[in-house]
Amino acid sequence: MTMNKEAALVVFSGGQDSTTCLFWAKKHFKEVYALSFIYGQKHVKEVELARGIAERAGVHFHAMDVSFIGHLGKNSLTDTSIVMDEEKPEGSFPNTFVPGRNLFFLSIAAVYAREHGISHLVTGVSQTDFSGYPDCRDSFIKSLNVTLNLAMDEQFVIHTPLMWIDKAQTWALADELGVLDLIRNETLTCYNGVQGDGCGHCPACKLRREGLEKYLSSKNKLSAFYY
Numbered sequence: 001m002t003m004n005k006e007a008a009l010v011v012f013s014g015g016q017d018s019t020t021c022l023f024w025a026k027k028h029f030k031e032v033y034a035l036s037f038i039y040g041q042k043h044v045k046e047v048e049l050a051r052g053i054a055e056r057a058g059v060h061f062h063a064m065d066v067s068f069i070g071h072l073g074k075n076s077l078t079d080t081s082i083v084m085d086e087e088k089p090e091g092s093f094p095n096t097f098v099p100g101r102n103l104f105f106l107s108i109a110a111v112y113a114r115e116h117g118i119s120h121l122v123t124g125v126s127q128t129d130f131s132g133y134p135d136c137r138d139s140f141i142k143s144l145n146v147t148l149n150l151a152m153d154e155q156f157v158i159h160t161p162l163m164w165i166d167k168a169q170t171w172a173l174a175d176e177l178g179v180l181d182l183i184r185n186e187t188l189t190c191y192n193g194v195q196g197d198g199c200g201h202c203p204a205c206k207l208r209r210e211g212l213e214k215y216l217s218s219k220n221k222l223s224a225f226y227y
């Protein structure tokens with residue numbers, strides 16, 4: 001198959017990280033596709049939110065149902081009977097960990113990309129703030145990239161613009177891309193399903209807010225409009 005080297009597919013959840021990646025991809029590629037996954041997450045509205053952001057960004061959007069992932073193992077993002085860990089337990093994964101999630105997402109994304117002749121994949125994983133999730137690490141992404149190329153005899157390139165930057169630097173990147181306000185107001189990162197600044201106390205909100213405060217104070221804007 002002839003690959004379109006000017007197109008990229010973003011694994012897109014409508015959260016802060018993948019939205020930043022979406023606009024990063026728009027800057028670097030002529031044509032951008034956003035692929036969202038329905039995997040049994042409690043807050044299904046995040047998919048509709050993702051669709052809205054993709055529309056605003058003017059990129060292709062597709063939502064794919066992969067709910068089987070939620071049935072494979074127990075975790076608090078898909079199982080309403082499990083109370084979410086607000087802190088990482090000593091010596092184990094937080095129960096927000098969905099085993100194999102990025103393995104599934106990126107593998108499916110690669111097959112989808114191949115069908116559309118796209119060789120560039122973009123994901124918002126970060127080793128810096130990886131919360132103990134092993135499939136956010138650079139070694140995993142590099143290994144999977146090799147595996148996908150061998151599996152399909154293609155030359156995929158997985159881009160990870162956020163791999164080595166922290167949340168404050170991710171906000172800085174959003175600002176540089178001219179979408180800080182859009183990302184702050186329109187995206188959903190919160191484990192409790194609250195859009196924008198979120199519930200304020202779940203681990204995702206804490207990480208997001210601390211990053212934003214750090215970035216804004218470094219810009220000396222904190223007192224002006226944050227609270």
Ligand code: ZN
Nearest residue numbers: 190199202205
């Ligand atoms: Zn929250």
